[in-house]
Amino acid sequence: MMTDKDKKDITPRLLDNEPVGMTVQVVRVMGDGAFRQRLLEMGFVRGARVTVIKNAPLKDPVEYMIMGSHISLRHSEAAQVEVTDKDADFCDMEDAYNGIVETEVAGMDPMSDNVLRVVLIGNPNCGKTSLFNNVTGAKEKVGNYGGVTVDSKEGWFSIGGRKVQLVDLPGTYSLTEYSPEEMYVRTYIRDNHPDAILNIVDAGNLERNLYLTTQVMDMNIPMVVALNMWDELEKSGDKLDIEMMSRLLGARMVPLTAYNGHGVKEVLEATMETIEESEKETKHHNVNYGPLIEDCLKELGAMCPELDRYTVLKIIENDQHAVELVNSQDNAELVKKTATDMRQRIERDFNDDIVSIITDLKYGFVRGALAEALTPNPDRATGETKPGYSFDRLLTNRWLALPILLVLMWLMFEATFTLGAYPQEWIENGIGWLGQWIGKALPDGILRDLIVDGIIGGVGGVLVFLPQILILFFFISLLEDSGYMARAAFIVDRIMHRVGLHGKSFIPYLIGFGCGVPAIMATRTLENRRDRLVTILTVPFMSCSARLPAYLLLVAAFFTAKQGLILMSIYLIGILVAAITAIIMSKTFLKHDKTQFVMELPPYRKPTARNATIHMWSKGKQYLQKMATIILAASIIVWALGYFPRHEGQTPQEQIENSYMGQMGKAIEPVVAPLGFNWQMGVSVLTGAAAKEIVVSTMGVLYTGEADATEESASLKEKLQTATKPNGEHVFDPIVAYSFMLFILLYFPCIAALAAIKREAGTKWMIFEIFYTTGVAWLISFIFYQVARMF
Amino acid sequence: MTTSTIIQTIVVLGIVAVALVYVLRRVIKTSRGHGDCGCGCGKDCQCKNKPGKKY
Numbered sequence A: 001m002m003t004d005k006d007k008k009d010i011t012p013r014l015l016d017n018e019p020v021g022m023t024v025q026v027v028r029v030m031g032d033g034a035f036r037q038r039l040l041e042m043g044f045v046r047g048a049r050v051t052v053i054k055n056a057p058l059k060d061p062v063e064y065m066i067m068g069s070h071i072s073l074r075h076s077e078a079a080q081v082e083v084t085d086k087d088a089d090f091c092d093m094e095d096a097y098n099g100i101v102e103t104e105v106a107g108m109d110p111m112s113d114n115v116l117r118v119v120l121i122g123n124p125n126c127g128k129t130s131l132f133n134n135v136t137g138a139k140e141k142v143g144n145y146g147g148v149t150v151d152s153k154e155g156w157f158s159i160g161g162r163k164v165q166l167v168d169l170p171g172t173y174s175l176t177e178y179s180p181e182e183m184y185v186r187t188y189i190r191d192n193h194p195d196a197i198l199n200i201v202d203a204g205n206l207e208r209n210l211y212l213t214t215q216v217m218d219m220n221i222p223m224v225v226a227l228n229m230w231d232e233l234e235k236s237g238d239k240l241d242i243e244m245m246s247r248l249l250g251a252r253m254v255p256l257t258a259y260n261g262h263g264v265k266e267v268l269e270a271t272m273e274t275i276e277e278s279e280k281e282t283k284h285h286n287v288n289y290g291p292l293i294e295d296c297l298k299e300l301g302a303m304c305p306e307l308d309r310y311t312v313l314k315i316i317e318n319d320q321h322a323v324e325l326v327n328s329q330d331n332a333e334l335v336k337k338t339a340t341d342m343r344q345r346i347e348r349d350f351n352d353d354i355v356s357i358i359t360d361l362k363y364g365f366v367r368g369a370l371a372e373a374l375t376p377n378p379d380r381a382t383g384e385t386k387p388g389y390s391f392d393r394l395l396t397n398r399w400l401a402l403p404i405l406l407v408l409m410w411l412m413f414e415a416t417f418t419l420g421a422y423p424q425e426w427i428e429n430g431i432g433w434l435g436q437w438i439g440k441a442l443p444d445g446i447l448r449d450l451i452v453d454g455i456i457g458g459v460g461g462v463l464v465f466l467p468q469i470l471i472l473f474f475f476i477s478l479l480e481d482s483g484y485m486a487r488a489a490f491i492v493d494r495i496m497h498r499v500g501l502h503g504k505s506f507i508p509y510l511i512g513f514g515c516g517v518p519a520i521m522a523t524r525t526l527e528n529r530r531d532r533l534v535t536i537l538t539v540p541f542m543s544c545s546a547r548l549p550a551y552l553l554l555v556a557a558f559f560t561a562k563q564g565l566i567l568m569s570i571y572l573i574g575i576l577v578a579a580i581t582a583i584i585m586s587k588t589f590l591k592h593d594k595t596q597f598v599m600e601l602p603p604y605r606k607p608t609a610r611n612a613t614i615h616m617w618s619k620g621k622q623y624l625q626k627m628a629t630i631i632l633a634a635s636i637i638v639w640a641l642g643y644f645p646r647h648e649g650q651t652p653q654e655q656i657e658n659s660y661m662g663q664m665g666k667a668i669e670p671v672v673a674p675l676g677f678n679w680q681m682g683v684s685v686l687t688g689a690a691a692k693e694i695v696v697s698t699m700g701v702l703y704t705g706e707a708d709a710t711e712e713s714a715s716l717k718e719k720l721q722t723a724t725k726p727n728g729e730h731v732f733d734p735i736v737a738y739s740f741m742l743f744i745l746l747y748f749p750c751i752a753a754l755a756a757i758k759r760e761a762g763t764k765w766m767i768f769e770i771f772y773t774t775g776v777a778w779l780i781s782f783i784f785y786q787v788a789r790m791f
Numbered sequence B: 001m002t003t004s005t006i007i008q009t010i011v012v013l014g015i016v017a018v019a020l021v022y023v024l025r026r027v028i029k030t031s032r033g034h035g036d037c038g039c040g041c042g043k044d045c046q047c048k049n050k051p052g053k054k055y
Helices: A002-011 A031-043 A130-134 A180-190 A201-216 A231-236 A240-250 A263-282 A291-303 A309-316 A320-326 A332-350 A354-373 A401-441 A447-465 A466-482 A484-498 A505-510 A516-525 A529-541 A545-558 A563-587 A609-643 A651-659 A660-676 A677-686 A694-705 A716-722 A735-746 A751-761 A763-790 B003-031 B045-048
Strands: A023-031 A048-054 A060-064 A069-073 A079-085 A100-104 A116-121 A153-159 A164-167 A197-202 A225-229 A252-255 A283-287 A599-601 B052-054
Touching: A002 A609, A023 A751, A031 A651, A060 A201, A069 A240, A079 A751, A100 A401, A116 A130, A116 A180, A116 A201, A116 A263, A116 A354, A130 A153, A130 A164, A130 A197, A130 A225, A130 A263, A153 A263, A153 A751, A164 A447, A197 A252, A197 A263, A201 A225, A201 A240, A201 A283, A201 A354, A201 A466, A201 A599, A225 A231, A225 A240, A225 A263, A240 A252, A240 A354, A283 A354, A291 A309, A291 A332, A309 A320, A309 A332, A320 A332, A320 A529, A401 A447, A401 A466, A401 A545, A401 A563, A447 A694, A447 B003, A466 A484, A466 A505, A466 A545, A466 A609, A484 A505, A484 A599, A505 A516, A505 A529, A516 A751, A516 B045, A529 A563, A529 A751, A529 A763, A545 A563, A545 A694, A545 A716, A545 A735, A563 A716, A563 A735, A563 A763, A609 A677, A609 A694, A609 B003, A660 A677, A677 A694, A677 A735, A694 A716, A735 A763, A751 A763
Parallel strands: A116 A164, A116 A197, A153 B052, A197 A225, A225 A252
Antiparallel strands: A023 A048, A023 A079, A048 A060, A060 A069, A069 A599, A100 A283, A153 A164
16 A cells, blocks of 8 residues: 555656656546546556657657557647656555455346347457457458447347347447447447347456456446457467456456457357356356445445446446436435435545546456466566557658658559559450440340440449459558558547547548448547537548549549549548538537547557458449449439430430430539539539449440440540530540549538438538538639639 | 330330339438448448358
8 A cells, every 4th residue: 555655755747748768657637527537447547557659740649558558648638647757656556456246136037039139348449340240240340440330230149049149339448428439338238138248358458458347247247258369468478367367357258369260159158158147146246346335335226226236336426327317216316415425435535536436446456356367478578568569660650650641542542543454444345345245236226225325334334443442442441450540540630630620530531431421420439529520521521432433534534644643632632621621610610629639559460361352342242232223223314314305317416415314414504614514524413412423324324425436335434535515625624524523522422421411410410511512512623623724 | 116116115114214213212211321322331231231150
């Protein structure tokens, strides 16, 4: 126990002022509220050792190592943590370990239909979804950064003749309802009463991961702890006595390596045994908080027999969500008064605030258990980082980090363009051949026109870009699996902060390069609602893969040099417009105080070929499914609108100009003409509102009648290159093509993205987004076209 | 107008009608947040993806 003399000798300093490489001990976290609670839960408790790893390239935030985890905090946030470099003996933390207590709970009723429900919970990025995919055969998205899963996913497996529903919940550091995902997990468990909790912990980072375990233990639900990434623990040289640890925690613990399936069967068997025991036994193991708090828990628990021990403890902590649960009881006022008296008594006794006391006690319990069961590698010095962080010397280097980030992005687009061009040509030739063959095989008539011009012209025009889509998703998969996503957020946080966004917003932005819908869903990891709103409303400016076919078509047709850079410039303009929008929003109608940047930097992991292939395959399949459904149907409709009404004796060009589509196009031409677009381009962006690939398929259908491209084998690229206006001028040139790309980049998000915005932000913001994005697109294309034409 | 032309016109108009109904249904469903948007994250996507394994 730290003596009074020790306490007097400590002159606390602020973590913010500590130099890189320094290891200090936490004395206390100042301030109050949710941010303080989050820091405590992430391990910034009294006595914990913190090492300053490095400043981000733009000086803010700072990377710290605590309990083996790498956490980034802004300077202003680190200034809230008092530390000391004196090697103080805070051994009262270990002294706080009082073992476990057994509580009598009602026995679990076996479900009549023999179906069991098991939920997966654990810290972010601990491997829950990897296990879920392995157990159920699902192919849910995984990645090496926190917050990949933002919703519950359900799957099934059967074992020993019993059917089990497995539910994958979002990762969470605790159940204190600080952020939306914590609220979601807590509410899900409370409302669904699972038969067991399968708690996944990162075996290489037990101290921090087991904090959540202490909360789950108090919920009186049968629990099994799966020690995931067991292979990494073994490689690190640390030794864990699983049997002793299980005894100390009062829960079954099973080693697991989820990504390759080692230990999965054992984990499931242990879960079933635990459920079967819970059906017979009525005892449950809880953290022992010492005589004073245990007495309080017993007394208050007797006054609220319906509530579990976790909730009773939260009532003593004055957690508002927990307090609300007693409001419906007859003795609500008495319960609240008793809880207040207890809280004051505990705070007086421990001479600290209740949140710190409970967090310290929980960490004390974990540390005490680990002191008995875990033998750290004796060769590893204090403050030395664990394996998996060595790449940071280069990738988050002060001078190289930003150039590397830009080069990686350029490489992604250049590879997408150049590598994809070869298979694209093969597919293009195949489609050209198919069009010719069907054209010759079928007699002249409306059916032949539908198949050749409508279906092959429309769907074929988009299908040729499948290789590029696969390559783009391959690169996104590498970024997600390696752990670089969190580094990118770390590197750009200062810039994002300047524009009124959170560093974590960078992750939805990167996901948005693939598809806007999961990107909008990924904003759920942002704690502050206004941060979320600004990110949701700016994510559609990140160019999704559905727009890629249009860029690839136009860049290849009208730019002969530096095609990769032209493509990248489109993406960068999207980022720039998002940044300007964010600045405007965060300084006007979405003004808010700055939010904290507490983010974990996971160790780098080798991306697996299996995962990258699954990711590519699933995206490729979705792309082909889109071709066979919505793109096909839209192409048929666009063709029909461009084919009817029929007029005898007209040239193909006159025919299409007088068609329904032509009339519609002519009606909107005055609006798009100042941007350099003809009516066909106007109609293409209109139909592209349903799904962005339809822009290209519409052009594929509308440009079939071009005079200089009567050969059915001519590719859409060639048709666009030769398309002429009635006065003989070319329709497209590089300026028109770029203006068109800018419009496609910025205008109206697709229907699916709008539905996601409605779901996450509400109808009002969805309507705002429709007008805002389209207005911005028109304005920027207009300025670009008119200015470029002057030179 | 020959019989072949009439049959072809009927077939094509049928295809166009089916396509139109499909697109409208799809757009309405997606705008309500229940469509299979193809991104792998919507609720319907999840419903389709409920595999099971035996141990």
